[in-house]
Amino acid sequence: MSNVIILLLTAVIVLSGCYHRKTFSGKRHIATTELTQEQQDSLNFVHTHHYSQNFNFIVKQDSIVLLKGQPEEIISNLPTDSIIVKKGERIAVAEIRMMSSDSTDSVWVQLARDQYTFGWTREKTLLQAVVPDDPISQFISTFSDTHILISLIIISIISMAYLLRKLFKNNANIVLFNDINTFYPTLLTLTVSASATFYSSIQLFAADIWQNFYFHPTLNPFSVTPILSIFLFSVWFMVILMVAVIDEVRKQLPFSDAILYLCSLCGICAICYIVFSITTLYYIGYPLLIAFYIYALRKFYNSSRAPFICGNCGELIRHKGKCPKCGAMNI
Template structure:
């Protein structure tokens, strides 16, 4: 009964995740944007203090208009993957924004700036193209949570922000090179420790002294396949991946074919992982279960790191084929065992001494 309850609970969680994959977060900043711009325009007109000043301002804007190219919002959205109203989160220590118009900065006029601190959410208020700017022709106006407006170059902006969607932030975190190096070090240490522990106790481990379940082998192979496919999308279809990064979804049926396959692999990884845990709990004792799952987790971590990195240099493809062949060959050889130890019941390749308990089977 407990087992059926746990399976039902897991299925409910999976259904909840599937439904949330279709949900698009709309932050308050997007709804406040038009009101904020109107308020800012009204305040600027009041501060101008008269028709003559407004005429001077209009004439200056007309001069600047000759330096500015109109932005086609649709083509800009397709090429740059974001547009007006898009939400970002500042991830660097600070984001510096120019208070004045970008044309003033391009012409070398006196300007000042202000900083937006790390963790603050901002929204794109306007976009301008300045062909005369040799550094970066694309300028983006940013509105902060405090209704402050400022301009910055697109290149500088994208280095200091991430899309506000939680899935995008998760992708950014796992794409960080420092985290990758940290994972490599931790994985090497963990695998070394677990290998020593497992060999000392002659315990079970996937691919070597595996249990009679197909799920662990399948999980390890799918992790390797997903990592290689993830790197392949970045290598051969970077714009497709960039579009997914800016507009992510967990629903595989709403994505292009490449992303569809990748998301199916991710969901398969989750489902097979749950089946693996349930099967290991059934076949092993509690202490051995924890040790086996720890070893399986270490193998999967190594697979993710190795294939996601080496595939970028094309080495991962032949290595993936060799790994899949090895993994299934080992499992098929293991599943063909027909002898059991008369003392402890462990499966044996052949008659003789049991490697688990040491009993001699004739």
């Protein structure tokens, strides 16, 4: 059953590659050279700031203050009215102005909550208070928040410490420690670790590419740059692996043991993501990832793999000798 599901998912991903993005023709290239200065500035702004007029945001902070006066009036400290847009409300970019006279931030953005509610704010203030109106962007923003990461680290460590203690006490199956006879769970932890390392590497060495993906996200690995394509393929590979893991665990363990095993697997994957995504930002993640791969592969090969079958009951066994299930001797 798992093989059928994996093949179906793979086929869907491969077929989605039929999409072809049109490239600019020679005529189009010539036309761009005839743009006005204002149009060229607008294109340059989109390229460097990744959003433009009519782009939609959602307020993620408690509120954002928009000033009704013109930017020149605000910079000159003239009195002006203001409006407050609350958390969760949608706002759209109505106009963008470059104010070289503003030493704080030269980019001013006019935002509209509705056709009657307009106001200005600096770009720095705006980007700290909003998130693009896209569920993928909101997911990225949530898991990039420092406070949420710290809370997730604390909760994961406490929960996993309690769960692992209980599982070790009962000699239960745990990935990377006392695993079942399948490589899928180990491969999942290795994939999560490598993906987290690659994710942080993109932020380190290709920040502009990641910023553009944040404003214009997609789950199609065929419609992005090669770097992002590799990352998205790893995400889809994790989804496929998780389906295979659930199917294998269901076959090898009783229901209650399977639930505990999957919970511990999710916890370990969460810790791997947190550890490698953070340590890679300080370049420690690379040697740590190599060490983790060596440990995980050796552990599975030496302790978790069951290459033998009992000649009496057909149970998978890790070593020749007495079968733990029926007691028969296998020589």
